[in-house]
Amino acid sequence: MSIVIDEPLADAEEIRAAMEFYADQEWTDGLPVVPVTDSYLNKFLATTKRDPEEVLFAVPHLNRECTVRLAAINAAMAGCRPEYFPVVIAAWDAIAKEPYPKRGIWQSTTGTAPLLIVNGPVRARIGLNSQGNVFGSGFRANATIGRAMRLTSINVFGLQPHQLDQATQGTLAKYSACIAENEEESPWAPLHAEYGFDPADSAVTALVIRSCMHIEARHTRVPEQLALDLANTIRRTGALIHETSSALVVLGPEHAQVFAEAGWGKDDVRQAIYDRAVNSRADLVAVGKEAISRHTRWRVPADHPDAIPDRASQGDAPDRVPALVSPNAILLAVAGARNAGVSTVIETFGVRGDTPSSIARVQEIGG
Amino acid sequence: MTVREKLLNPTGADRKTGGSSLAPRPASLRGLTIGLLGNTKPNAEVLLAEFAGELKARYDVGEFRSYTKDYFGTPVKPDLFQQIAADCDLVITAVGDCGSCSAATVADGIMFERAGVPAVSIVSDSFLLSARAMARVQNFPGFEFIAVHHPVASLGLTELRYRVQDVLPDVLRIIGAEA
Numbered sequence: 001m002s003i004v005i006d007e008p009l010a011d012a013e014e015i016r017a018a019m020e021f022y023a024d025q026e027w028t029d030g031l032p033v034v035p036v037t038d039s040y041l042n043k044f045l046a047t048t049k050r051d052p053e054e055v056l057f058a059v060p061h062l063n064r065e066c067t068v069r070l071a072a073i074n075a076a077m078a079g080c081r082p083e084y085f086p087v088v089i090a091a092w093d094a095i096a097k098e099p100y101p102k103r104g105i106w107q108s109t110t111g112t113a114p115l116l117i118v119n120g121p122v123r124a125r126i127g128l129n130s131q132g133n134v135f136g137s138g139f140r141a142n143a144t145i146g147r148a149m150r151l152t153s154i155n156v157f158g159l160q161p162h163q164l165d166q167a168t169q170g171t172l173a174k175y176s177a178c179i180a181e182n183e184e185e186s187p188w189a190p191l192h193a194e195y196g197f198d199p200a201d202s203a204v205t206a207l208v209i210r211s212c213m214h215i216e217a218r219h220t221r222v223p224e225q226l227a228l229d230l231a232n233t234i235r236r237t238g239a240l241i242h243e244t245s246s247a248l249v250v251l252g253p254e255h256a257q258v259f260a261e262a263g264w265g266k267d268d269v270r271q272a273i274y275d276r277a278v279n280s281r282a283d284l285v286a287v288g289k290e291a292i293s294r295h296t297r298w299r300v301p302a303d304h305p306d307a308i309p310d311r312a313s314q315g316d317a318p319d320r321v322p323a324l325v326s327p328n329a330i331l332l333a334v335a336g337a338r339n340a341g342v343s344t345v346i347e348t349f350g351v352r353g354d355t356p357s358s359i360a361r362v363q364e365i366g367g
Numbered sequence: 368m369t370v371r372e373k374l375l376n377p378t379g380a381d382r383k384t385g386g387s388s389l390a391p392r393p394a395s396l397r398g399l400t401i402g403l404l405g406n407t408k409p410n411a412e413v414l415l416a417e418f419a420g421e422l423k424a425r426y427d428v429g430e431f432r433s434y435t436k437d438y439f440g441t442p443v444k445p446d447l448f449q450q451i452a453a454d455c456d457l458v459i460t461a462v463g464d465c466g467s468c469s470a471a472t473v474a475d476g477i478m479f480e481r482a483g484v485p486a487v488s489i490v491s492d493s494f495l496l497s498a499r500a501m502a503r504v505q506n507f508p509g510f511e512f513i514a515v516h517h518p519v520a521s522l523g524l525t526e527l528r529y530r531v532q533d534v535l536p537d538v539l540r541i542i543g544a545e546a
Contacts, residue, residue: 018374021374022374027377027378035374036374036377037372037373037374037375038372038373038375039370039372041375061442061470061471061474062470062501062504063504063505063506064379064504065379066379070377070378070379073375073376073377074377077377102441103438103440103441103467104440104441104466104467104468104470104471105440105467107440107466107467107470107497108440108465108466108467109465109466110466151377152377155377155378155379156377156378156379157379158378158379158504160500162496163496163497163499163500164470164497164500164501164504166465166466166467166469166494166496166497167466293409295407295408295409296407296408296409296439306409
């Protein structure tokens with residue numbers, strides 16, 4: 001049986017001409033963008049009570065600021081539907097609270113990207129994926145809300161690669177990085193509730209990320225083994241540019257269940273990972289990262305002219321070097337399908353022991 | 368739908384406009400106070416000291432004053448900026464050898480020029496495009512800076528001296544001194 005679709009007619013030549021115009025202006029991440037005019041922009045602005053000229057995020061040293069209007073134009077270009085826009089605004093509100101973006105991290109050779117985690121009822125309303133293939137493609141809300149951040153960075157802040165964006169290699173997350181938490185299959189309170197929000201509210205948490213590494217542990221129901229597998233990835237010496245690291249652990253629902261069945265709460269998981277995310281002094285000597293620079297506090301070998309001892313070497317156990325400052329340097333979320341023992345460790349910038357402040361409520365009209 | 372509308376410009380407007388004229392150059396370096404602004408990056412202080420040594424050997428400079436930014440990734444903070452602009456007749460700032468600090472080093476130079484203090488910004492040539500892009504977003508596309516051969520951070524003193532010799536004529540030209 002064949003399905004007959006009544007395909008609409010279009011002037012494809014004109015659509016292509018508009019896309020080529022954006023490409024010629026370099027107003028793109030490399031992929032085609034959606035043409036935006038005032039009448040389409042107004043549909044986005046109608047989803048929020050915020051003033052179109054309100055500044056959502058400013059980078060004074062780049063002499064640029066992102067207003068609600070500019071965020072809307074770029075979200076529309078990224079392919080967002082108008083009803084996604086309150087999530088995009090909350091994402092900028094969250095990014096504005098992050099310490100690193102306003103300090104130039106998006107220009108850095110390190111090559112970071114913003115990652116958004118969405119919680120609350122808005123997920124279902126706009127079709128954000130929190131389940132299988134959560135970091136993958138195929139879901140318009142995830143794909144385009146994440147992309148809206150990138151297009152805005154390029155267009156509003158001038159962060160074009162090879163120009164103000166000097167990433168040595170960058171990260172695949174630069175195209176788009178937006179996930180929703182799988183609250184329904186998490187044994188714990190959702191991420192935004194952990195940080196004081198009403199679970200009935202929606203919120204966006206913004207992080208600055210570089211590497212995403214997946215953890216295969218399908219064999220175990222022993223929480224200590226799983227915590228060690230996660231910790232071994234977090235403590236890797238290659239991640240250590242600074243004295244310590246920090247991480248978002250996105251547990252697959254099965255892994256979250258392993259911990260929950262042992263009676264562990266989120267704090268127990270954090271503590272167990274923190275206790276095990278430790279390098280030996282010899283591990284660090286072997287890669288020339290046993291000391292830190294007195295200027296930048298980046299890790300350097302002990303014979304470097306700027307070298308001073310790291311904090312661990314001044315404590316009771318100098319040969320045991322924790323990769324994390326405290327259990328709070330770990331952020332925990334649950335996402336993905338409940339079909340295998342798979343999780344992801346994402347290295348983050350800017351959460352090194354403090355409670356993350358980069359979380360903002362999604363304000364929907366009538367919501 | 369046959370309504371035809373203009374496609375919208377998605378780029379950020381300038382927050383503020385500043386002048387794009389260079390500060391007046393001194394007639395001579397005699398008796399002048401020259402500020403050396405380091406950004407904590409490896410070899411920044413050594414590089415600045417080498418430039419100071421070369422200028423001292425050639426001209427009757429009054430004195431050199433050293434300053435250090437507390438964070439390399441963004442421009443110098445207002446308090447320190449005011450102090451340097453008040454104390455110094457000329458500023459050399461180094462070293463832009465990373466993504467954010469190359470741009471910040473150029474932004475610093477532009478701020479000093481706008482405050483009437485001639486400035487020389489030193490970046491590594493791997494970050495030439497970032498430095499130029501910063502001059503553009505600051506509405507000062509003609510700002511001239513020094514690009515030394517990359518790398519800087521990992522060099523010993525002898526190699527650093529070669530870097531300084533390579534660009535010294537351009538430094539002297541930018542500050543308006545005769546070689």
